[in-house]
Amino acid sequence: MENLLLEFQQKIIRTSLDFQRYLMKEIDWNNQLVAIKGARGSGKTTLLLQYAKQHLNLKTSLFVSLDHLFFIENTLIDLAKDFSKMGGSHLLLDEVHKYPNWSRELKLIYDDVPDLKVIFTSSSMLEIYKSESDLSRRAVSYDLKEMSFREFIVFETGLVLKSHTLEDLLENHTEISNSLLQRIKPIPLFIKYLEIGAYPYYKENSKLYHQKLINTINLIIEVDINAVDHISYDLIMKLKKLLFAIATSAPFTPNITKLSERIGASRAVLIQAIKQLERAGLVNELYRPTKGIGVLTKPEKLFLNNTNLMFALAKNNTNVGNLRETFFVNQFKNLATIHLADHGDFLINEKYTFEIGGKNKTQVQIHNVKNSYLAKDNIEIGVGNIIPIWLFGFLY
Structure with missing residues (x-):
């Protein structure tokens, strides 16, 4: 996990706040489980990092992509539990659709680690409410469109x-x-x-x-x-x-x-x-x-x-x-x-x-x-x- 935290800090340093997408102001970030869906290239990753840089305590937050090599030998639920024990408050997960059993483990995190707020991004393909572990009563979902003309x-x-x-x-x-x-x-x-x-x-x-x-x-x-x-x-x-x-x-x-x-x-x-x-x-x-x-x-x-x-x-x-x-x-x-x-x-x-x-x-x-x-x-x-x-x- 130490490497994940270090990589997160490096990403934060490289993240600019000069331009922010419209959805930043529309999301209710206080929800325990927030889903941000959108097509590849629309800016979901940058949105997560900008939110962390601008609004979160970086000492108690962690950003990680679910296709990271860390998950070859580790599970998402164990990461969430360990991070919460270390005082973690916000877990930002990128590209959850690339992780097997993503919905089941998100449900477990929601139920078993209630003090940890989780914000995750996914492909617009993902049908959150039809997943094997129904997240419809748990996740609040938002769609990130391409840039408007404005x-x-x-x-x-x-x-x-x-x-x-x-x-x-x-x-x-x-x-x-x-x-x-x-x-x-x-x-x-x-x-x-x-x-x-x-x-x-x-x-x-x-x-x-x-x-x-x-x-x-x-x-x-x-x-x-x-x-x-x-x-x-x-x-x-x-x-x-x-x-x-x-x-x-x-x-x-x-x-x-x-x-x-x-x-x-x-x-x-x-x-x-x-x-x-x-x-x-x-x-x-x-x-x-x-x-x-x-x-x-x-x-x-x-x-x-x-x-x-x-x-x-x-x-x-x-x-x-x-x-x-x-x-x-x-x-x-x-x-x-x-x-x-x-x-x-x-x-x-x-x-x-x-x-x-x-x-x-x-x-x-x-x-x-x-x-x-x-x-x-x-x-x-x-x-x-x-x-x-x-x-x-x-x-x-």
């Missing part, structure tokens, strides 16, 4: 910009845009964000970012999905084929028969694979609000999860219309319910209808639709029910 601007420029609720944006978008225009030029920043701004590690080397993103995608499929669902090599290859098929076509209405033939999988396997890719943070499925969604229900429309994935996987498919819709869906994911609309493009919280388009887009499709809005690209400021699409990047 966060990208903060990360890129150092400016302090606040987020807004959807209702605030809809009612006061002109005033909000006016205020922001005093400080930023949103359109060139928005263009850059669409290509490289979803994951914080773009700053390490923006020229190699898309290649690193492809490497991350491979790790998500080969390591993260496999660690949770224990899939075969054959299915791993089918998932890669499916993701590429989606990337070169999305957003689109999937033809399950043709997709099945293209990747060599049955309808049931294909639909399950789509859902695995969604849980892994790689694609988004959309349905109409009246459609029942079951295990074998095919999505009515498929999107890549964010626009950076479009540039990395299928640059030839990055036409401006696809980018706009993919961005809009991504910014609302996990913040609101989003469906396909009967009139217009999207229905948010089963109340607000949005049509997405360029600066010359008309309101024909949403004419006479109650609570309808036109989200336009390439404009700095809107009026009435016309709102700049980039402003929806300020929801978190």
Whole structure:
């Protein structure tokens, strides 16, 4: 354990507090067991280390990744008990999905070491409430999304910009845009964000970012999905084929028969694979609000999860219309319910209808639709029910 404590101190020294993700202020850190889920590369590890550096007593805290060699000969439950006996108060666990029997031992820690607060991160694949040892009554779970457009601007420029609720944006978008225009030029920043701004590690080397993103995608499929669902090599290859098929076509209405033939999988396997890719943070499925969604229900429309994935996987498919819709869906994911609309493009919280388009887009499709809005690209400021699409990047 001495080596673990030393490694933790070294990580803390290297951890910067200059930029912090939106979730830092939303988590109730007082809970005994906190789960932070998110796609690989979204910043979960940094979030844990920043919280420790800023808020915890480092003498009574410990951070460790669950794929550490320490666990070849030691168990998590024994580490927790020994650390608690030494006066430990907070145990920060990274990548729990890489540890066998993670849920059973977390349950034991919760029950047997009640004075120890545990905060753990995991792949977005992990279904905490369906684990073999039910943690639903114990763990409070949070999802860490990719960077919003607002966060990208903060990360890129150092400016302090606040987020807004959807209702605030809809009612006061002109005033909000006016205020922001005093400080930023949103359109060139928005263009850059669409290509490289979803994951914080773009700053390490923006020229190699898309290649690193492809490497991350491979790790998500080969390591993260496999660690949770224990899939075969054959299915791993089918998932890669499916993701590429989606990337070169999305957003689109999937033809399950043709997709099945293209990747060599049955309808049931294909639909399950789509859902695995969604849980892994790689694609988004959309349905109409009246459609029942079951295990074998095919999505009515498929999107890549964010626009950076479009540039990395299928640059030839990055036409401006696809980018706009993919961005809009991504910014609302996990913040609101989003469906396909009967009139217009999207229905948010089963109340607000949005049509997405360029600066010359008309309101024909949403004419006479109650609570309808036109989200336009390439404009700095809107009026009435016309709102700049980039402003929806300020929801978190």
